[in-house]
Amino acid sequence: MNLFKRYLGRKAALPAPFGAEWTAAEEGSGNTGSRKMFLRRFRKHKLAVAGVAVLGALIVCAILAPIIAPYSPTAMTDEFGAAPSWKHLLGTDPVGRDQLSRLIYGARVSLSVGIGSMLIASVIGTVLGLVSGYFGRWVDNVIMRVTDMFMSFPYIMLILVVASIVGPGLTNIILILGFLGWPAVARLVRGSVLAVKQTDYVKASVALGYRTPRILFRHVLPNTVAPILIFATSGVAGAILDEAALSFLGLGVQPPDASWGNMLASAQTLTVLTSQPWLWVPPGVLMIAGVLSINFIGDALRDALDPRNNK
Amino acid sequence: MRNSELKDAVGSASVRSAGEAAPLLELDALQKHYPVRRGLLNRPQSSVRAVDGVSLAVRQGEALGLVGESGCGKSTIGRAIVGLEKPTGGRILFEGEDMAGYSEAKLRNARTKLQMVFQDPYSSLNPRMTVGSLLAEPLRVHGIVPKPDAAREVDRLLDIVGLPRNSQDRYPHEFSGGQRQRIGIARALALKPKLIVCDEPVSALDVSIQAQVLNLLKDLQQEFDLTYLFIAHGLGAVRYISDRIAVMYLGKLVEVGPAKELFLRPKHPYTKALLDAYPVPNPQLRNRERIMLQGDAPSPADPPRGCRFHTRCPLATPQCRESEPELKGDGGHAAACFFPL
Numbered sequence: 147m148n149l150f151k152r153y154l155g156r157k158a159a160l161p162a163p164f165g166a167e168w169t170a171a172e173e174g175s176g177n178t179g180s181r182k183m184f185l186r187r188f189r190k191h192k193l194a195v196a197g198v199a200v201l202g203a204l205i206v207c208a209i210l211a212p213i214i215a216p217y218s219p220t221a222m223t224d225e226f227g228a229a230p231s232w233k234h235l236l237g238t239d240p241v242g243r244d245q246l247s248r249l250i251y252g253a254r255v256s257l258s259v260g261i262g263s264m265l266i267a268s269v270i271g272t273v274l275g276l277v278s279g280y281f282g283r284w285v286d287n288v289i290m291r292v293t294d295m296f297m298s299f300p301y302i303m304l305i306l307v308v309a310s311i312v313g314p315g316l317t318n319i320i321l322i323l324g325f326l327g328w329p330a331v332a333r334l335v336r337g338s339v340l341a342v343k344q345t346d347y348v349k350a351s352v353a354l355g356y357r358t359p360r361i362l363f364r365h366v367l368p369n370t371v372a373p374i375l376i377f378a379t380s381g382v383a384g385a386i387l388d389e390a391a392l393s394f395l396g397l398g399v400q401p402p403d404a405s406w407g408n409m410l411a412s413a414q415t416l417t418v419l420t421s422q423p424w425l426w427v428p429p430g431v432l433m434i435a436g437v438l439s440i441n442f443i444g445d446a447l448r449d450a451l452d453p454r455n456n457k
Numbered sequence: 458m459r460n461s462e463l464k465d466a467v468g469s470a471s472v473r474s475a476g477e478a479a480p481l482l483e484l485d486a487l488q489k490h491y492p493v494r495r496g497l498l499n500r501p502q503s504s505v506r507a508v509d510g511v512s513l514a515v516r517q518g519e520a521l522g523l524v525g526e527s528g529c530g531k532s533t534i535g536r537a538i539v540g541l542e543k544p545t546g547g548r549i550l551f552e553g554e555d556m557a558g559y560s561e562a563k564l565r566n567a568r569t570k571l572q573m574v575f576q577d578p579y580s581s582l583n584p585r586m587t588v589g590s591l592l593a594e595p596l597r598v599h600g601i602v603p604k605p606d607a608a609r610e611v612d613r614l615l616d617i618v619g620l621p622r623n624s625q626d627r628y629p630h631e632f633s634g635g636q637r638q639r640i641g642i643a644r645a646l647a648l649k650p651k652l653i654v655c656d657e658p659v660s661a662l663d664v665s666i667q668a669q670v671l672n673l674l675k676d677l678q679q680e681f682d683l684t685y686l687f688i689a690h691g692l693g694a695v696r697y698i699s700d701r702i703a704v705m706y707l708g709k710l711v712e713v714g715p716a717k718e719l720f721l722r723p724k725h726p727y728t729k730a731l732l733d734a735y736p737v738p739n740p741q742l743r744n745r746e747r748i749m750l751q752g753d754a755p756s757p758a759d760p761p762r763g764c765r766f767h768t769r770c771p772l773a774t775p776q777c778r779e780s781e782p783e784l785k786g787d788g789g790h791a792a793a794c795f796f797p798l
Contacts, residue, residue, distance in 0.1 A: 347582055368585040
């Protein structure tokens with residue numbers, strides 16, 4: 147094949163412009179390059195970096211709960227409603243359970259609800275959004291009208307009704323929030339798919355004779371991942387708040403199991419609010435810290451994953 | 458011979474004499490109308506006739522240039538051939554067979570023989586895949602080479618289009634426009650196609666890179682016995698690469714002929730106008746007689762009656778306003794004009 151030689155030979159003797167093309171593209175070399183760029187952009191958000199630290203600490207606490215918690219979260223001691231002391235760093239609740247231990251175990255609940263329900267919502271929403279956007283026509287119409295239906299219900303009411311039917315509990319909360327959270331994801335994904343569908347590389351994959359599932363999952367999906375990831379991150383924060391609200395209302399995680407939400411429920415009386423702040427300040431602060439961290443991370447992801455941002 | 462050439466140029470399947478080799482690709486009165494939906498009920502009110510009855514034959518091994526203004530339907534034809542658009546009328550015959558009746562699986566298989574090089578090299582490559590996986594994917598999906606040989610085949614493809622082998626691990630955004638277009642060409646070649654539709658493959662590139670890519674396409678044609686349908690609006694590129702040229706205006710063919718012949722002696726006033734619009738480097742030729750077009754092409758949603766070009770044609774007569782001329786001519790050079798130049 148003398149054609150090879152011609153082109154290979156030609157390349158070696160190519161004048162400056164051709165070589166210049168390479169240097170221009172030098173900056174990000176392969177996967178490591180784009181990863182480096184992502185990290186650099188992410189690190190610009192100081193708050194998000196702090197958020198990663200806080201969230202990391204929370205996750206470690208949640209995983210290692212049995213090791214670092216000084217007491218069992220459900221074991222009752224002989225001190226009822228005691229103020230913080232060396233024996234109970236954050237005091238005890240009215241039935242004598244150690245607040246610090248309950249707080250640590252509560253992180254498990256909050257994080258698993260947040261991450262678990264958002265995973266379910268993202269998977270359902272992504273698949274439906276992909277199908278809806280890619281196939282269009284009546285498929286799109288049906289899926290989007292169902293989505294509208296889900297979105298038009300008063301959200302918290304719907305959750306309350308479903309929770310009262312299937313019963314409270316950690317698993318049920320995750321499932322309920324997951325199965326009710328997908329419509330927003332589906333809409334988001336559909337929007338991105340409509341844009342990606344028009345690109346030449348999707349048309350090329352049709353012309354190359356690929357099957358539809360391959361086109362959807364190998365060519366369309368990877369190019370819609372960034373908005374999904376950003377949305378899912380803030381969705382985790384939302385789900386944590388939803389769980390807290392449900393537990394506060396008594397339909398979430400049931401006592402004696404600890405969750406930040408049902409710990410806050412004790413702050414419903416004036417005496418607790420005024421004279422026993424150790425019962426409600428720590429769970430409240432942790433929840434704010436957790437949700438804020440996740441939202442900051444989401445913001446940083448949005449900036450770092452946006453390909454138009456080339457700083 | 459003259460006669461058969463004429464018929465090929467006109468491309469009508471029914472009148473081809475027996476024993477003559479069938480063209481590789483044949484368009485038979487191809488139509489693509491897009492409905493225009495308006496009003497409350499969203500019912501189609503009228504249609505945009507992007508392609509309105511085009512018959513054209515592409516012979517094995519030739520490069521047929523398809524030119525025309527933007528919006529004349531040339532890209533729609535290209536997309537219909539590779540199956541990205543469903544024609545609303547007419548037939549597309551590849552190797553004498555109509556692909557419209559194919560089953561899903563057979564169609565996917567047939568598509569390997571018809572590939573496309575896209576206009577915009579910045580959007581035709583999946584930004585999330587490395588060049589290596591972009592090129593290996595078609596090989597794997599269609600089982601072109603045994604699995605262990607895939608990497609070597611990708612190297613070979615990169616060699617063919619003149620890119621370094623270490624491009625495999627890089628992402629498309631690391632390449633320049635010309636290099637990306639080479640990747641796009643390599644991807645089209647991966648399936649060992651017989652016909653490649655080049656949809657303005659160089660118009661998005663710098664002029665200095667255009668020639669390199671055109672040279673590559675020309676070399677590849679000889680090396681692999683490829684047939685091209687080369688779509689473009691710039692006459693320079695088309696002239697360089699095409700054996701024959703077809704000129705389109707408002708969804709119809711106005712002239713078909715051998716490239717040299719068409720450039721030297723255009724028959725249709727529109728073709729002449731296109732050629733005259735091209736700047737001539739020789740200042741002594743500046744005072745030649747030229748046809749200059751005024752205004753824009755009419756909307757394909759509401760094409761003029763009679764000859765579609767009559768609204769802008771300096772030579773139009775009452776006859777042109779009334780009836781539509783057929784594509785006719787001799788020696789393989791045909792024009793759709795009552796008064797060919």
